[in-house]
Amino acid sequence: MEFVRQLLLFLHFIGLAVLIGAFVAQVATRPENGRYLPGTGMLHGALTQLVTGLALVGVLESGDDPVNHPKVGVKLLVVLAVLVLLVMGRRKPLAKGAFMAIGLLALVNVGVAVFWT
Numbered sequence: 001m002e003f004v005r006q007l008l009l010f011l012h013f014i015g016l017a018v019l020i021g022a023f024v025a026q027v028a029t030r031p032e033n034g035r036y037l038p039g040t041g042m043l044h045g046a047l048t049q050l051v052t053g054l055a056l057v058g059v060l061e062s063g064d065d066p067v068n069h070p071k072v073g074v075k076l077l078v079v080l081a082v083l084v085l086l087v088m089g090r091r092k093p094l095a096k097g098a099f100m101a102i103g104l105l106a107l108v109n110v111g112v113a114v115f116w117t
């Protein structure tokens with residue numbers, strides 16, 4: 001089970017890199033008409049975070065250590081907000097503020113993961 005947890009955590013880090021990497025790459029480009037169509041990488045990165053995060057919770061629940069439910073609950077809400085913005089943005093490109101909120105929320109989740117002990 002420890003190997004499964006490590007593998008999921010590995011994929012969780014890849015998803016984090018893809019989401020934030022794709023965001024940073026897109027911030028560096030000039031948007032069309034001042035509006036941003038979030039790239040596929042951001043969507044795939046966020047979905048990877050959702051799936052691997054939930055699977056990690058499942059694996060941790062089967063172990064002996066207590067799971068920090070409020071912490072994973074906050075991370076879940078944040079990633080769902082990211083996904084809502086991404087789906088909205090792929091239907092109709094987002095204003096700068098909404099697009100920036102996606103990157104900010106992703107960073108919030110890194111902060112929650114690291115500082116909420």
Ligand code: HEM
Pocket residue numbers: 005009012016019046049050052053054056057060072073075076079082105106107109110113114
């Ligand atoms: C943008 C979304 C997310 C980001 C950037 C993110 C980031 C991270 C990072 C950096 C870690 C490693 C630090 C640590 O182990 O404490 C981590 C671990 C973890 N994340 Fe996420 N996460 C996201 C979404 C989620 C979601 C939606 C869930 C579950 C609902 C989740 C559940 C977990 C769990 C359970 C761990 C701990 C793994 C362990 O201790 O073995 N994450 N996350």
